[in-house]
Amino acid sequence: EAARGGARTDDDRGAGGPLRWATAGAGTLALALTWAVAEHASVGIQVPLAMTSAVLHLLAMAVWLGGLTALLTALYRAPEDLPAAAVARFSRLAFAAVAVLVVTGVYQSWRGLGPLDSLTSTPYGRLLTVKVIAVVLMLVAAAFSRRWTARLAAPQGEGTAPAAPERAPVREAVAAGAGRTGGAPRGGGPEDIGGETGADTAPGDRAPETGRTESAPNGPATDAPGAPDAVDDPDALDAADGADDPDDPGVHRRALRRSVQAEITIGIVVLVITTLLTGTQPGRAAAEEAAARTAAEQPLGSTTVIPFDVGTSGGHGTVQIELTPSRVGENQVQAVVYGPDDGIVTVPELRLTFSLDDRDIGPLDAKVRNRGGYWVADALNLPLPGTWTIRATVRTSDIDQATVSKTVRIG
Structure with a gap:
């Protein structure tokens, strides 16, 4: 059934994939255009260029924040199943989106701000200053994300051996110690064993029992003195190895998850400030209005x-x-x-x-x-x-x- 479902998915993708992509792209572009028409880009100077810049700005922000949301979801739900190569590909895409955001954002800020003294003399300029600070913090978080992404992809690219074989000698040593402890019963020497099982028991018949005790799946015998209960616990071993090994992929995934979460949080703040800017009179328009009012009062x-x-x-x-x-x-x-x-x-x-x-x-x-x-x-x-x-x-x-x-x- 899974194979048949996969075949249907492939057929659907081959038949209607391009059409779906085209429809989704057209809808996304239409949404961006409606926002650009409703905000400051539709009035003032250089309207055609401002509209184009506004649309590109919105699309780049959607790619960046949308991809970060998907990445954060994957890092929480199935971090072990997330390929490092996919994260690296998104990192390159996010870098391009950030470049578009910076270029279009600088242009829109210049167009809307007007004179530099509008940064402090108008509500638009003060909000823009707060937004710039938030964007800088967001870029700092993005730099940390790129750093952890590079480290996450580095072990695979360099052929580093996985962490599980490195822990195998530890498990073998613990198992060997448990076997040696289980081979000596608490009751004393062989005479006690023979007394309990009878004289007819051959020495070879006791070997399987000792073997079963040594190879028990739950680790060493519970009555062995000094044997820790969680030595063979994979989670305990993973946590111990992750704390001691800075190159462990789990450490990189957790750090990447924190930095991506910081990016998204600051990105939400940036979106809120952008919404406030949309409803605020631009600094250039405020300066022109003040100049006209001063001229009229003369x-x-x-x-x-x-x-x-x-x-x-x-x-x-x-x-x-x-x-x-x-x-x-x-x-x-x-x-x-x-x-x-x-x-x-x-x-x-x-x-x-x-x-x-x-x-x-x-x-x-x-x-x-x-x-x-x-x-x-x-x-x-x-x-x-x-x-x-x-x-x-x-x-x-x-x-x-x-x-x-x-x-x-x-x-």
């Missing part, structure tokens, strides 16, 4: 009032200068001169210059033109942000003028 222009006095009767007043939008780049300038009675007055000349003294820029002449009571310049270019100094030269007559100044903040 005034659309500035008004600067500079008083002047040329030193003559009625030769004083103010110059009101409006700068729009009062930011780096091109700005429009409008200026009005008010007299002593706060009414608009007409002056023969008005000159405005702008200087950024701490950067040694300027003076830049605004080249304002008289438009019948107010002065205008349409294209004043202020190249850098900072505190600029406005100097206004007001001439009220052919010989009377004054130059005054005031600072203005350019964002």
